[in-house]
Amino acid sequence: MIRSLWTAATGMTAQQLNMDVISNNLANVNTAGFKKSRADFQDLLYQVSRAAGTESVNGDEVPTGIQVGLGARAAAVQKIFTTGDLQQTGNDLDIAIEGNGFFRVMMPDGEESYTRSGAFKKDGTGRMVTSDGYPLEPQIVIPENATRLSITEDGAVNVYLDGEAEPNQIGTIELTTFSNPAGLEAIGRNLLLETPASGAPVDGIPGQEGFGALAQGFLEGSNVNIMEEMVGMITTQRAYEINSKAIQTSDEMLQMVNNLA
Known part of the structure; x- marks a missing residue:
């Protein structure tokens, strides 16, 4: 009993x-x-x-x-890690991943973390950062005299400078994949850390095999x-x-x- x-x-x-x-x-x-x-x-x-x-x-x-x-x-x-619905925002710095992959951001202590949230902002130096100010890696710095920002599906970041008709590429957004995303450690703030269970990170270009394409002006919602x-x-x-x-x-x-x- x-x-x-x-x-x-x-x-x-x-x-x-x-x-x-x-x-x-x-x-x-x-x-x-x-x-x-x-x-x-x-x-x-x-x-x-x-x-x-x-x-x-x-x-x-x-x-x-x-x-x-x-x-x-x-x-x-x-x-x-199923994909959430894409929500159109019209904001140039909002980016959604259509498929596999994570954005890589740099923590204040120098450790790299990963996120699916593409709600990026521009800080005082022009860097693309998360809502907590963590910079996107590799760093993208938007010039002060940029009038428009364009991000292609394969991650190419182009800006139109004041007085110029042709775009200038200032960098490329890379994505990271893991063999076992479920093994990543969630630490809050939409951030994930690599663990032995997740496998080693694999960096690549959006839209290539195994990596999702980027959609500017959209955010991926919760699944x-x-x-x-x-x-x-x-x-x-x-x-x-x-x-x-x-x-x-x-x-x-x-x-x-x-x-x-």
Whole structure:
């Protein structure tokens, strides 16, 4: 009877984590470039009272054993890197990636991080930076006398200078891919870090094989599906309730045993 109390408690803990993941997905439904997460679970150890395949008292083989599970636990929380919907903004510094790849930005400590959010700004020196001021790598510096900015699908950055009719290319935006994007470490601020599980970064030109093309004037929205998350929230709540009911029932059964004394 005590075993069922602890087993149901592990189920409640697992469903609480699932609700935490769903809540974070819903909180970031309007975050540009956000990738939803999914909680994966696995069953715990089993107590074996009789192993399958053992001999019975009359020498026959037992076809099935007796195994009682001890609950569930979280195995992983995985990011799902499907592409979000593209939203047209008309802003020259907004860039969406149509396909695979990440923008590479430089952190203040010199470490490189990666993002799908293309909501870039221009700082006081003309550099293209994130909302937190982290510069895009390789750096793109927009001249002060630039009247218009044009970014092609393959990442070529061209500016039209005041008084000139022909564009001038000032740099190229590169993308980075990983063999296992789900292994990247999320650190907030729409940034991800390389880990041993993600594999080494591979840099390349947008539009080439394995890299998505760029779309200027667009932002990639979150890939969170509100209806899916709401359904997941309902099933998680019901699973939490049924586990709490199992604890309550086990407690009532123990109470009945105590009343026999």
